[in-house]
Amino acid sequence: MKVFSVKELANNYIAGLKNNGTTIGLIPTMGALHQGHLSLIQQAKEENDLVVVSIFVNPTQFNNSDDLDKYPRTLEEDLAKLESVHCDLVFTPEANDMYSENEKAEIFNFDGLDQVMEGAFRDNHFNGVGTIVKKLFETLLPDNAYFGEKDFQQLQIIRKLTTITKQPVKIIGCPIHRDPDGLAMSSRNMRLTKEHREAAPFIHQTLLAAKEMAKNTTPKQLENWVVDKFNNHPNLVLEYFSIAKEEDLKSISTFNNHSKYRGFIAVFAGDIRLIDNIALY
Ligand code: PAF
Numbered sequence: 001m002k003v004f005s006v007k008e009l010a011n012n013y014i015a016g017l018k019n020n021g022t023t024i025g026l027i028p029t030m031g032a033l034h035q036g037h038l039s040l041i042q043q044a045k046e047e048n049d050l051v052v053v054s055i056f057v058n059p060t061q062f063n064n065s066d067d068l069d070k071y072p073r074t075l076e077e078d079l080a081k082l083e084s085v086h087c088d089l090v091f092t093p094e095a096n097d098m099y100s101e102n103e104k105a106e107i108f109n110f111d112g113l114d115q116v117m118e119g120a121f122r123d124n125h126f127n128g129v130g131t132i133v134k135k136l137f138e139t140l141l142p143d144n145a146y147f148g149e150k151d152f153q154q155l156q157i158i159r160k161l162t163t164i165t166k167q168p169v170k171i172i173g174c175p176i177h178r179d180p181d182g183l184a185m186s187s188r189n190m191r192l193t194k195e196h197r198e199a200a201p202f203i204h205q206t207l208l209a210a211k212e213m214a215k216n217t218t219p220k221q222l223e224n225w226v227v228d229k230f231n232n233h234p235n236l237v238l239e240y241f242s243i244a245k246e247e248d249l250k251s252i253s254t255f256n257n258h259s260k261y262r263g264f265i266a267v268f269a270g271d272i273r274l275i276d277n278i279a280l281y
Helices: 007-019 035-047 065-070 075-084 125-140 149-165 187-191 194-199 201-216 219-231
Strands: 002-004 024-029 050-055 089-091 144-148 170-174 237-245 261-269 272-279
Touching: 002 007, 007 024, 007 050, 007 089, 007 125, 024 035, 024 125, 035 050, 035 144, 035 170, 050 075, 050 125, 089 125, 125 149, 144 149, 149 170, 149 261, 149 272, 187 272, 194 201, 194 261, 201 219, 201 261, 201 272, 219 237, 219 261
Parallel strands: 002 089, 024 050, 024 144, 050 089, 144 170
Antiparallel strands: 237 261, 261 272
């Protein structure tokens, strides 16, 4: 497994391989790797000649500096995990190689995809994500890039990003990986206290119950029902539950059989913010 921390060296190496027709699959990450990431690597290995993982905790997508400081950084363990699944190349840049001094996130027009849910609660977050993903694509030249559906809004925004930037990358969404008790895998889970970790599966249980109820309710009734469930919970605090169309993430007033809908949720377990979603129709 090759490890590059300098942008130019990684780019030269990959550009050389691409000239010989090698196909590249990229999994962009912020590290603290878990089974969900490793399954993306597995899929990428089946579909590409060379699998590249980037590990970079991207400062421009954090609107809260405390969250940035506390984001888990476990590079040694991450490299060992990547070696064990036969990843071919890891890119671990320093912030000053990806950004010039005082550089801010580029502002994109994501057609409103970034104004709802995560975007409404995390100011400028998706411009930060778009900025770094664009830079990673420029550097690592992937044919295919893999993103988990846990961050479904991010996935749709990255699809939009490639139409804006015209970067020739196929964006592939992969199913959410869950612990046996249903909690969606996330790098943030390792920061949960024992008490909050035990409470957290309630999020997925509520989503499953909401999916069942969606057959017989309106979206508004369902949203109110979820709010009520969390109002009665002793140690999880709901930030939002929204039902939206998969395609444009617009909220809806009725379900119909012609579109696909998801329920999207963000919950605080102590000071750890967890997100999840479920296909409703
Ligand atoms: O999903 C993530 O881990 C990050 O948002 C990403 C896509 C690696 C960009 O920093």
